[in-house]
Amino acid sequence: MASRKMGEVPALDWSSIADANSATVLDAARIYVDLGLHPIAMHGIGPDGNCTCGKAHPAKEHPDGTLSCSAGKHPLSGRWQVGGCALEVLERQLHQAPDANVAIRMGRQPNGAFLVALDRDGPHAVIAELEAQHGRLPITLTAKTARGRHFVYCWNERYPVPKNNVSKLAAHLDVRSEGGLIVVAPSRHFSGCQYRWVKAIEPVVFP
Numbered sequence: 148m149a150s151r152k153m154g155e156v157p158a159l160d161w162s163s164i165a166d167a168n169s170a171t172v173l174d175a176a177r178i179y180v181d182l183g184l185h186p187i188a189m190h191g192i193g194p195d196g197n198c199t200c201g202k203a204h205p206a207k208e209h210p211d212g213t214l215s216c217s218a219g220k221h222p223l224s225g226r227w228q229v230g231g232c233a234l235e236v237l238e239r240q241l242h243q244a245p246d247a248n249v250a251i252r253m254g255r256q257p258n259g260a261f262l263v264a265l266d267r268d269g270p271h272a273v274i275a276e277l278e279a280q281h282g283r284l285p286i287t288l289t290a291k292t293a294r295g296r297h298f299v300y301c302w303n304e305r306y307p308v309p310k311n312n313v314s315k316l317a318a319h320l321d322v323r324s325e326g327g328l329i330v331v332a333p334s335r336h337f338s339g340c341q342y343r344w345v346k347a348i349e350p351v352v353f354p
Contacts, residue, residue, distance in 0.1 A: 193246050199246050
């Protein structure tokens with residue numbers, strides 16, 4: 148094993164993000180903090196199958212028969228877009244909300260990276276036309292969601308930062324950027340599915 152020089156910062160082990168799949172939400176949040184990411188405490192799905200915020204979130208049925216709604220997908224705090232990532236605050240929130248989910252805020256991270264996620268809400272064919280025009284998307288940090296995938300990229304800051312949008316790049320393909328977030332492992336979807344990392348690697352730069 149190669150020795151590390153004094154004062155040299157060790158490389159982050161991005162494979163450790165897969166440990167969040169089987170961790171508690173609190174331990175998963177600590178993993179994300181260790182990787183220099185900005186986790187957010189979210190309302191979750193309670194034992195009764197409803198969102199812990201106590202409000203009704205009607206489900207939308209899609210042509211493929213799957214359902215989606217906003218239950219378990221909104222932050223515990225309305226100030227989640229303000230300020231830095233304080234682990235002690237996050238730990239307190241999660242201790243007080245045992246059924247909470249967790250998300251990662253997109254945009255500038257504590258590690259300096261600017262993250263943008265593509266949210267594919269459906270099968271791979273959803274982005275086939277886009278890839279046919281521009282080439283295959285580079286392999287990057289990827290998560291399985293209830294209906295598709297999250298692809299997390301470092302944004303190439305030579306280009307204007309994209310805005311959050313829904314289906315502008317392609318049908319059923321959303322962009323989550325500054326001011327947006329993605330729900331992440333080990334959070335639970337209202338359908339009972341669990342968010343899971345399926346490609347545990349460092350986010351690559353979007354071409």
